[in-house]
Amino acid sequence: MDNILNITNGDSAVNIMRLAGIPGVFLPWQDVLHDGPVPDNQILEKLSSIRARFIADCGWGKFAEINKDFIQRDNQLKTYHHYEKIILWFEHDLYDQLQILQILDWLQQNPAPDTELSIVCTDQYLGTQTPSELAALLEFEQPINRQHLQLATKAWAAFRSSNPEKWAELLNDDTSALPFLQGTILRLLEQYPSTLNGLSRTAHKALELIYHTQKRPEEIFQLYQQTEERRFLGDLSFWMILNDFLQSAPPLITQLATKAKTITIPSAPKQTLSMTAAGEEVLAGKANWLEIAPLDHWIGGVHLTTNNVWYWNARSHSLNRTVNLKKIS
Helix, strand or coil: CCCEEEEECCHHHHHHHHHCCCCCEEEECCCCCCCEECCCCCCHHHHHHHHHHHHHHCCCCCHHHHHHHHHHHHHHHCCHHHCCEEEEEECCCHHHHHHHHHHHHHHHHCCCCCCEEEEEECCCCHHHCCHHHHHHHHHHCEECCHHHHHHHHHHHHHHHCCCCHHHHHHHHCCCCCCCCHHHHHHHHHCCCCECCCCCCHHHHHHHHHHHHCCCCHHHHHHHHHCCCCCCCCCHHHHHHHHHHHHHCCCCCEEEECECCCCCCCCCCCCCEEEECHHHHHHHCCCCCHHHHCCCEEEEECEEEECCEEEEEECCCCEEEEECCCCCCC
């Protein structure tokens, strides 16, 4: 069967799949859904435009070009009923799992009974596989059934809800149809401000690494990647966290030998990061990061602001909501 649409997580995987001789056409589904707004009640085209605007506003490209890519991606997905088979090729990390939810939800809403659906999803990073290793992953191909689609639709709606408790409640559900979803749910919740100091897990780990070692941003990022059970974050997202630390008042980190408030990509040799006294206070839980930096951040459908703060308690695995920011004791 050659009339196959292979949907995967990016161009790197597509290139390896082609070298591996995987039959069919390829659709890379590239979006950092764990960053920025993913609001509810938006059709695919409108949501893609919102996502393109966010990515452009981050400085990761020009809106017209990003939006064009999303339109082409969405239009290719809409032709799925012309294929005999669709295979989803994804990984176990947060980046991929959210993409799986989006695609499966769309397929649930737009059924094509004559098109066979299947999924290949393991704990192997597709972009690091050799062609032969990637081809061997077909051994793990499984048919997509009603349980996959219904679970994905429920989880995608919870992710896009303005109430994060709906996402947290999934921890109590049977998510075995998507075996990596439980870890995804928890890891996203850890991106909420912590009850210790207002930092997300990623931001806390970045600050902790800088406290222990003075290194360039790329080196800190590589060290951070090693702390993740499932690597999901790209360097551009990590740079945003570091720049927030540099630009806050007072700053949590500084660059040795320069007073610059931004980090270039790639960084210069003089852009070695060092901790400030304010950074040490936040890291130790003696100060609240959200009292230092204004809060304006999206996680899925939740818009975190100074009037809508949700804290994640890692000990009790629970969300705590506050209306007005107060120092956490």
